[in-house]
Amino acid sequence: MRQGVLRVAVVSPQEVVMRGLTTMLADYPDRLVVTALPSVRSRAPGVDVIIYDTFGLHLADGSDLVHLLQETDAEVLIFSRDMRPDLRVKAYSLGAKAWVSMSVHAGELVRAIELAAAGESLGEREDRLGTVAGLTTREVEVLALITQGLSNKDIAAKLVVSVNTLKSHIRQAYRKIEVTTRSQAVSWAITHGFAPPDENSVESGASVGARMVTDSVSTEQSG
Numbered sequence: 748m749r750q751g752v753l754r755v756a757v758v759s760p761q762e763v764v765m766r767g768l769t770t771m772l773a774d775y776p777d778r779l780v781v782t783a784l785p786s787v788r789s790r791a792p793g794v795d796v797i798i799y800d801t802f803g804l805h806l807a808d809g810s811d812l813v814h815l816l817q818e819t820d821a822e823v824l825i826f827s828r829d830m831r832p833d834l835r836v837k838a839y840s841l842g843a844k845a846w847v848s849m850s851v852h853a854g855e856l857v858r859a860i861e862l863a864a865a866g867e868s869l870g871e872r873e874d875r876l877g878t879v880a881g882l883t884t885r886e887v888e889v890l891a892l893i894t895q896g897l898s899n900k901d902i903a904a905k906l907v908v909s910v911n912t913l914k915s916h917i918r919q920a921y922r923k924i925e926v927t928t929r930s931q932a933v934s935w936a937i938t939h940g941f942a943p944p945d946e947n948s949v950e951s952g953a954s955v956g957a958r959m960v961t962d963s964v965s966t967e968q969s970g
Contacts, residue, residue, distance in 0.1 A: 759800030
């Protein structure tokens, strides 16, 4: 364990999260102090642990997280919403190694920060979304995007793969979770912790449903 008071930075696109975590951690001045980063592209000099809110991955491409993981000397602790485990999976695919739930109590969060600073495991990988079905990280990403209502064409563009490669991932994922249609896959995903469609990022429910039918038919025909 590192000696002395740890310096912690919070990175979140939401002020309520920034202020909330700063206030929560202020109760432990003998163990840590919260400091501000000049920007998310900062090299974070002197910072021991960066708490990164995964909501940033919902709003952007994750390049800010990659920078923090690769271009700073700080340990990065993912702060994850329980209802968006797919964002946590995306964080892991970018190189993150430790996470805590947004529902964590203050004392537990401080302990997680200390463990992260020491490079010790938090036991987080056992909770990886999709483990129960043996899904790969890519298959989880595909299912998460299907569940969000994206078409095969949109998913392929987002993941930078061909539509044929995407369909192969879909077939493998469907086989593992034992479903045959897109609607069944969405139902399975929501039941197992994936976030339901975001009304702010997709069209109406009717258009999403129609898209599911169309893509399901095209996927099955290609197989």
